[in-house]
Amino acid sequence: MPISDPRQVYFASQYSIDKIIGTFEGSFSAPGATGVVNVTTTSFGTSIPESTFFQGIYSVDNGDNWNRFNNDYGTDPISPDLDVYGYSTADVFVVTGRNNTFDSSSNFTVLYKVALIAKPDQGDITPQPIGSNIAFDSRENYLKIIEDEHTAISLGAGASTSYRVPHNLGRFPQAMSYLELSSGVGALTAGLYELDSVLKYLSADNVVNEGGAGATSSGLYLTTGDAVVKIKAGATAFAGELYVRVYSDD
């Protein structure tokens, strides 16, 4: 018998969940440079020969406070001192720090933690250590995947697309979206990114991340019936694989 309301159970084996296939942590320095945004990257091997979904957090105060990747750091979020984001490629994960202080005396020591999560078309892999002997805790709720879709997109300059994934729940669910760029564009190299990273770092010339009333703003939108990703290219064409994962949970 199907579960009429999956939100009422913490875990049900008929629903897939986010599967963590490895966790990693490390640190790197993100120094500033006079007059320019200084971009520093670090990378680690994943021993997984494919790109993966992921989530990451970072700290610039030796672990006292942690921010999610894509959250800006600084006293003024409109002009952040530091941006940190990541992307996944075959066998390698890259963490990027953008020091926006324009000051060569500025330096952030960035600690990061990354959890790799299986994507829907993940192939044959060897799961990596996760930093814990406990894989599942029945006291915790697990978001239950009900839609796990992806599609190829290819946008010419100025073109737009809308990718709709119906969920038909009649309410606003949780969802997440990733975009795997098939080749480098603007400031980003080829790889699998959280959608927000693409929208943010290509926003200057390559993707329209601003607009109004949902008409042209790129992003992931949730209605009571659908999850919809809207993307409008800017001055540069780009292509990739767009992923949308929708959960039964609110």
Next chain:
Amino acid sequence: MISLSGVQFGSMFAGLGNTQTVEHSQDFTVVSLAAGASQSTDVTIPVERGETLNRLQIRLNGLESEWRPITSQFNFYNNSSVPSATERISVFPGMDGDNVVLFVYRSNLTGSARNMTAFTLDVKIRVMRPPF
């Protein structure tokens, strides 16, 4: 090496457990802003643990019907064309210890004083529990 094809759940994988769900709403009332002026507000929402992989969704209730999952800067303009928009609302998510902090920024984009539109900021936070 294993194939993940068709695997719903396997004990060799950690899941991303969720230990807390937080919902928060905050009204932003009509406010008069001078030409080109802006107003910023920090919305602070305590969660049980800051070192997590939180998932955050927001909605500008009264302006948009959709919810939007965000990790980075969120922008709303009250017109489908940015050049003719008269108001901008931006939300910047971040953490401060065990608090989710949303920096909400309202800006009058016109050349004269304007009453900014009221809305309610709705927030849903899932506090996920990573294995690290």
